[in-house]
Amino acid sequence: MENTAPPTRFDPKVLACLEGLDFKARYVMEGFLSGLHESPFHGYSVEFSDYRNYQPGDDLRHLDWKLYGRTDRLCIKRYMQETNVRFYLVCDTSASMAYKGSRGWESKFGCARILSAALSWFLLKQNDAVGLIAMDAASGLPRLVRPSQRSTQTGLLLREMEQIAPGGNPSLAALLGHALRLVHRRSVILLFSDLLEPSAEIEQYLKQLRFHGHECIVFQTLDPDESEFPFADSHVFEDLETGSRHQVLPGSARDKYLQRFNAFMEDYRQLFQRLEIPHCTVFNHQDPWPALALFLSERRKLQ
Amino acid sequence: MSFSLLHPFFLLGALGVAVPIYLHLKRREPHNLIRFSAVRFLDDNPHPRKSPWRLRDILLFLVRLCSLLALIAAFAWPYLREEGSFVVKESRVYILDNTLSRQAEGGFVRDREQLTSLIRGAGRELQIAVIELKTQPSVIAGFSENHEAAEQKTKNLQPSYQRGSFLPAFRLANTLLQNSLGEKKRIILLTDNQENQWSENLNVPPFLKDVEVEIPKTPHRNLPNLSVAEAKAQRIFLGEKALVNFTAEITHQGKIAEATVILRINDQEVMNKKVSLADKPERFVFQTQWEASPSLALSGVVEISGEDDSMAADNSVYFSLPPVQEGKVAVLCQSQFLRLALSPEIMRGHWDTHFIEPSKIAAELETANDAEVLCIESSYLQSADARKLLWRYITNGRGVFLMMNRVTAVTKGFVKELGFECLPEDSSKAGSANLQYLFANHPVFHPFTSPDYGNIMEVKVTDPIRLRSTQAVSLLFSDKGEPLFFQNVKQPGKLFVSAFAFERNQTSWPVHPTFIPFLDLCLQNARPSDPMPTSFEPGEVFIQNLGTNSLVREVVLKTPTGMRSSAVLHGKLQLLIPEKPGLYSLTYRGVSDIERIIAVNASPKESQLRFTVKPDALQAWQMISTSSGAKQTAGLDATPPNISSIWQQKIWWFLLVAALCGLALEGFWVHGRRKTA
Numbered sequence A: 001m002e003n004t005a006p007p008t009r010f011d012p013k014v015l016a017c018l019e020g021l022d023f024k025a026r027y028v029m030e031g032f033l034s035g036l037h038e039s040p041f042h043g044y045s046v047e048f049s050d051y052r053n054y055q056p057g058d059d060l061r062h063l064d065w066k067l068y069g070r071t072d073r074l075c076i077k078r079y080m081q082e083t084n085v086r087f088y089l090v091c092d093t094s095a096s097m098a099y100k101g102s103r104g105w106e107s108k109f110g111c112a113r114i115l116s117a118a119l120s121w122f123l124l125k126q127n128d129a130v131g132l133i134a135m136d137a138a139s140g141l142p143r144l145v146r147p148s149q150r151s152t153q154t155g156l157l158l159r160e161m162e163q164i165a166p167g168g169n170p171s172l173a174a175l176l177g178h179a180l181r182l183v184h185r186r187s188v189i190l191l192f193s194d195l196l197e198p199s200a201e202i203e204q205y206l207k208q209l210r211f212h213g214h215e216c217i218v219f220q221t222l223d224p225d226e227s228e229f230p231f232a233d234s235h236v237f238e239d240l241e242t243g244s245r246h247q248v249l250p251g252s253a254r255d256k257y258l259q260r261f262n263a264f265m266e267d268y269r270q271l272f273q274r275l276e277i278p279h280c281t282v283f284n285h286q287d288p289w290p291a292l293a294l295f296l297s298e299r300r301k302l303q
Numbered sequence B: 001m002s003f004s005l006l007h008p009f010f011l012l013g014a015l016g017v018a019v020p021i022y023l024h025l026k027r028r029e030p031h032n033l034i035r036f037s038a039v040r041f042l043d044d045n046p047h048p049r050k051s052p053w054r055l056r057d058i059l060l061f062l063v064r065l066c067s068l069l070a071l072i073a074a075f076a077w078p079y080l081r082e083e084g085s086f087v088v089k090e091s092r093v094y095i096l097d098n099t100l101s102r103q104a105e106g107g108f109v110r111d112r113e114q115l116t117s118l119i120r121g122a123g124r125e126l127q128i129a130v131i132e133l134k135t136q137p138s139v140i141a142g143f144s145e146n147h148e149a150a151e152q153k154t155k156n157l158q159p160s161y162q163r164g165s166f167l168p169a170f171r172l173a174n175t176l177l178q179n180s181l182g183e184k185k186r187i188i189l190l191t192d193n194q195e196n197q198w199s200e201n202l203n204v205p206p207f208l209k210d211v212e213v214e215i216p217k218t219p220h221r222n223l224p225n226l227s228v229a230e231a232k233a234q235r236i237f238l239g240e241k242a243l244v245n246f247t248a249e250i251t252h253q254g255k256i257a258e259a260t261v262i263l264r265i266n267d268q269e270v271m272n273k274k275v276s277l278a279d280k281p282e283r284f285v286f287q288t289q290w291e292a293s294p295s296l297a298l299s300g301v302v303e304i305s306g307e308d309d310s311m312a313a314d315n316s317v318y319f320s321l322p323p324v325q326e327g328k329v330a331v332l333c334q335s336q337f338l339r340l341a342l343s344p345e346i347m348r349g350h351w352d353t354h355f356i357e358p359s360k361i362a363a364e365l366e367t368a369n370d371a372e373v374l375c376i377e378s379s380y381l382q383s384a385d386a387r388k389l390l391w392r393y394i395t396n397g398r399g400v401f402l403m404m405n406r407v408t409a410v411t412k413g414f415v416k417e418l419g420f421e422c423l424p425e426d427s428s429k430a431g432s433a434n435l436q437y438l439f440a441n442h443p444v445f446h447p448f449t450s451p452d453y454g455n456i457m458e459v460k461v462t463d464p465i466r467l468r469s470t471q472a473v474s475l476l477f478s479d480k481g482e483p484l485f486f487q488n489v490k491q492p493g494k495l496f497v498s499a500f501a502f503e504r505n506q507t508s509w510p511v512h513p514t515f516i517p518f519l520d521l522c523l524q525n526a527r528p529s530d531p532m533p534t535s536f537e538p539g540e541v542f543i544q545n546l547g548t549n550s551l552v553r554e555v556v557l558k559t560p561t562g563m564r565s566s567a568v569l570h571g572k573l574q575l576l577i578p579e580k581p582g583l584y585s586l587t588y589r590g591v592s593d594i595e596r597i598i599a600v601n602a603s604p605k606e607s608q609l610r611f612t613v614k615p616d617a618l619q620a621w622q623m624i625s626t627s628s629g630a631k632q633t634a635g636l637d638a639t640p641p642n643i644s645s646i647w648q649q650k651i652w653w654f655l656l657v658a659a660l661c662g663l664a665l666e667g668f669w670v671h672g673r674r675k676t677a
Helices: A012-017 A021-034 A065-071 A108-125 A153-163 A172-182 A199-211 A224-228 A250-275 A289-302 B008-027 B058-079 B100-121 B147-155 B166-178 B195-201 B336-341 B358-366 B378-382 B384-395 B409-417 B515-526 B616-621 B643-647 B650-676
Strands: A042-053 A075-080 A086-091 A129-135 A142-148 A188-193 A215-222 A235-239 A245-248 A279-283 B033-036 B090-097 B126-133 B138-141 B184-190 B212-214 B225-238 B241-253 B258-265 B268-276 B283-291 B298-306 B316-321 B327-332 B351-355 B373-377 B399-403 B420-422 B432-438 B460-462 B467-469 B472-478 B483-488 B495-498 B541-545 B554-559 B562-567 B572-576 B582-589 B594-600
Touching (some): A086 A172, A108 A129, A108 A188, A108 A279, A129 A153, A172 A188, A215 A250, B008 B058, B100 B147, B100 B184, B166 B195, B195 B616, B225 B316, B225 B515, B258 B283, B373 B515, B399 B515, B562 B572
Parallel strands (some): A188 A215, A215 A279, B090 B184, B373 B399
Antiparallel strands (some): B225 B241, B258 B268, B258 B298
């Protein structure tokens, strides 16, 4: 795959054909990067990367005057970007993340996992330290991979991500509680969750994280069924987390559902606004590149 | 069609059906189930069905339906009754006594008529089986047969002359009742309660459980009867005269004053005389004798008749006597009297005597041509060869007549091997003594119960050897109580031992008229026995081992109705003796045919017309039951079969297996569909 040309658009069928989180992550990330006009890898640091021709408007501080003296050409020096920021991938593993509607190319958890894997690959390439916090659904205990910049960290993270699976009761609040306890130094928290838990409890933990100086970026993974409620016939709905069943006639319940769902999500949006937490919704039937774009823009802000 | 819904078996079956259905329904998932993540935004919104249930999968529905139907049918099968079925309230076994004693006053015919009318009048709720009591009780009509067939079979029964015991008939009836359907189980005995039939099997452990037994009332304790039995004919040789000694046992019960006895030999009446019974004991031996050629086969019948006789079937007894076959006797004796008695001049035609010289015993040992009987005096047992010779005779199944004239240490030891112990002399019993007691029923001494052959009690014996044996039977005693004559029954051959030799200084017998008849009878009985007896009981099964080397291929029994052939298989003959008393011809067919006349006579026990009112044996056979086995579950109007009968129904198992297979198929089907979905 490394030798193949990067994809120009996201194709869920191609993604489904790939085996292993490693390939999937690289497919997503490289496809995204190839569409960018500007490489996200270049920044302003000490390590020289390459030259490019001067464009009007470029900062004259980065003109290589020595080169101009030798070759009479105006070139801008480019450097490898080094941020040395510590990133924590915090993955929600509650059972609701296992939902996959008829249109999704992957379950919500699968989508979040690919996204987090892609980001970790990208960040480690940038010499950032990346770690992982997730809940083990079977034992109810947190799984932690300490952030590191080492080249073996990618493999370690991918293996860990492949081992975790969604299940059990709602665990986002507990997960954030563990993150609060385990993350000591200022870090960037990348939260992957469907946020289908009451915002009141989550709010407390997010506030505390922000209070401790951590930056947070929330990637909300959703299935279109959840946002649109497309069911027409009478169905029995069983909660993935609690197992409770509701017999519903969707025709009459849909409006009420959408009203409640939107209000719920609006609460979260307001919360993120208040806490200045960037938030991006990733649907598992769409390409995840907008989420990556958000991340890059936010990362630039961190510079 | 009705179901016994309250029976425990049914309830158990219903529970068995309910459990898998409950589990099935519990595990069943609604077809429109969606596992959703955002159920928190939904309200429970049940709504009434607008349309009836829709069958999404007809085949699956049919499989489920068939499985349930098969399960229900499997559990309900034993209780399912078709139209026309009925409840069996009572299972009844009639034991019809068809022994000879029931012929008294037409008892059997009366019982048969009574039984047929009972069967005819019995309803369908009464299960009836009929057992005929004979030597071997047999089921005439089983529970599975209808009443008409049972009645017809009972009607066809004819009076028999057999002897039968109640015990096997009751055991057979009990077995039938164990597998019967009736709520109540009963045995009804149609018999005369003959005393000796009940008293035969007193010491049998109880075996009748939850079975009622009904026996008839005995109208009287005994009946007058006249009977004759135990006919015995023996040849006696008195000098030149060849006589036949005949004895028969006549029994009379009740007030019968006189009887007429008729004796027919070879279809000729040789005697017809009246016997007064007034001064005779209840049982006495009738004895007579006549001259007959030794080469002539005799067969005959004794008939007795009298007034007020209740049963005529036991008034005759048949007998047969084969012609004399010359025997061979080897003699190793010093006694001149014995040698003279066995000389060809006296025993010609009866015994071919071979005198063994004392010096040629070893040579005799080498020859394989043994005689049938060896007469030997104990003084010759000093010789090892003589001992070997005697031992060879005994082990080869031949006869030995040992006369103890002298006892030495060697003789004592050898005699001990034969099962005898020589006791020291007793001065109080020394001297001569008369013969006093004898085993009168033994064939050797039986003729001497009649004075016609001389008074054997006149014989004197002086200082006999004192012998004791645990293996031999003492047949003759002196007036001092000393046993004088023995027969050892433990050896393969017959061994007669006398405690004295036939010398004048030891006994006066050689000069007594009974000596020659006694010697002849003794040797005749010492001969290897004839394997074919001449007297049988009606209906008995005679098994004879002819040996694998026998040349006899088959045996043909000639009866008045025809010939009956029995093949000899592996040297064994199994012969069913005719049911009617009489004389029958039996032919052994092999290289050459050998013909015998056999006599079939009823058991004399059947002539004892004494009856009991309350048989003890019946109480001993019945088990004490704390609860009535015939009780059924309350609320049931039906008599369900017991659990073993349910297990035995193949259809029940087929239905059960089909149902379980159906459920398994349904399970796999649903599982497959779910997986596909």
